[in-house]
Amino acid sequence: MTAATxxxxxxxxxxxxxxxxxxAVDGIDLDVRPGDVYGFLGANGSGKTTTVRMLLGLVLPTRGEVHxxxxxxxxxxxxVLPRVGALIEGPAFYGHLSGRENLSLLDASGPGGxxxxxRSRVDTVLEQVGLAGVGRRPVRAYSLGMRQRLGLAGALLRRPELLVLDEPTNGLDPQGIAEMRALLLDLHRDGTTVFLSSHLLAEVEQMATRVGVLDRGRLVLQEQLSVLTAPTGATVVTTPQxxxxxxxxxxxxxxxDGQRVVVRGDDPxxxxxxxxxxxxPVTGLALERPTLEEVVLAAAGTSTDRVEAP
Structure with missing residues (x-):
């Protein structure tokens, strides 16, 4: 490994x-930098979860290195692990215990607790994820979305430098997804690097600073989101004529395309x-930019037909 590591x-x-x-994973070179919100994208079954598990030492690689x-x-x-918060493949909890009790056990059993x-850290993370009012309720009474929030609370217990999340919005309703997005962006502003594995392109596009696209185990794209969605040199005019x-x-x-006209030239x-x-008559005017969906489809081709777009 070079000094750049x-x-x-x-x-x-x-x-x-x-x-x-x-x-399952085929010779990938990930590069996640301090301060990134790194969107790790790919269809279900593309190798994302296997990669995440190797990053955390839960699965041993066949070949290659992980730092x-x-x-x-x-x-x-x-x-390393006491400095990392992780939520992978949905959280597992003791249903007869409360959310607060589960978090206390998780903290006691993990490294660095x-x-x-x-007590204060459990109170803080329950508040952060919106479960302060139900922290004493048995987890068996929680909805799927509430369990997902509790899982994120567990990942935040140690105030991690790095947060590794695998499909963190699973089971959340639209309001819960928006709240999760706001929470992750707050954590990012406070200095946490976020590695977010997902197939929800619309959500990642609103959060990520950098993305990697996995297609059938291969990393086919890795770049700053701002570069990938930079203006194309054309202007989009919306008009009824x-x-x-x-x-x-x-x-x-x-x-x-209907009332949408793409014109060469980057001066609206x-x-x-x-x-x-x-x-x-002109009712709308904007620089043309590719969407993350378009970028991913171009990089991964038809195998991303299982990746959810907006």
Whole structure:
């Protein structure tokens, strides 16, 4: 591993996991940097969860290396894991115990738990995830979404430097998803690096600073989201008279889709001035940018037909 590893939070080299002849993960090189909200994307079955489990030392790789917080995993697990919060494949709790009791047990059984601060930390994370009012209720009475919130509370107990989440919005209603997004962005602003494995492109697009796309075990794309969704050099005009836009800007119209007209040129003010001068009604004007859905489909092709878009 090069000296650059010290500037990364997660770094893998040639990470591979095979089951017989099946390559669940096939030689991937992840690069997660301090302060990232890293969206790890791919269809269900693309190898995301297997990768996450290898990052945390829960599954041993067939080949390759994993470094987390600058240290080799799983060899450095005792030193690294107390600094990492994780929620993988849905949380498991004792149904007859309350959420508060489950979190206390989780803290006591994990590495690095501090008894004298346990009560205050449990109170804090229950408040953070919106369960302060039901923390004493038995978990068997929790909905799926409430269990997911409790799982995130468990991941936050140690105030982690790195938060690793596998489908954290599973089971949440739209309001719960929005609240989860706000919480993760708050944590990110406070300095936590977030590694978010998901197949929900709309949610990741609202949070991620950097994305990696996994397709059938291979990492087919890894880049800053701002680069991937940068303006294309075209302007999108919305108008009830698209035929007049075509007539006015002859030769510059690249595509027409209903009232949406894509015009070559990255100066919306110039496009608008020409259309207004010609008496063409304009109801919307914006630079064209590819969506994350378009980027992922271009990178992974038809195998992402199981990836949920908005």
């Amino acid at each position: 010290g500037a990364t939070v997660i770094a893998t080299r040639g990470l591979t996991k095979t089951y017989g002849r099946v390559h 987390v917080l600058g240290q080799r995993m799983p060899r450095a697990g005792r030193r 501090v008894r004298r601060t346990r 698209p035929e007049r836009v075509t007539a006015t800007l002859d030769g510059r119209v690249r595509a027409v 003010a110039e496009v608008n001035a020409r259309l207004v001068a010609a008496g063409v």
